[in-house]
Amino acid sequence: MSENLHKRRSSMRTRGFAVSGAQKLLNKLNALGKGKRVMELIPNPDPTQTNKPFIRVQMERKFK
Numbered sequence: 001m002s003e004n005l006h007k008r009r010s011s012m013r014t015r016g017f018a019v020s021g022a023q024k025l026l027n028k029l030n031a032l033g034k035g036k037r038v039m040e041l042i043p044n045p046d047p048t049q050t051n052k053p054f055i056r057v058q059m060e061r062k063f064k
Contacts, residue, residue, distance in 0.1 A: 032061055 019027075032038045038059040044052050 028059065032059055 028038045028040070039056045040059050041054050041056055044055050
């Protein structure tokens with residue numbers, strides 16, 4: 001039982017119709033709070049790269 005606790009999990013279960021956009025954001029915020037690497041998709045700021053309309057960047061944790 002304990003050997004399955006720390007295995008990597010697939011993100012494929014969040015790509016279906018069962019997970020809403022709000023639930024995905026909550027999952028990302030929970031993972032960020034646990035100190036995991038969370039990626040977000042943003043529009044590409046470089047307009048010359050027409051083959052990459054979006055890029056992935058790592059979310060930053062903001063401390064207050």
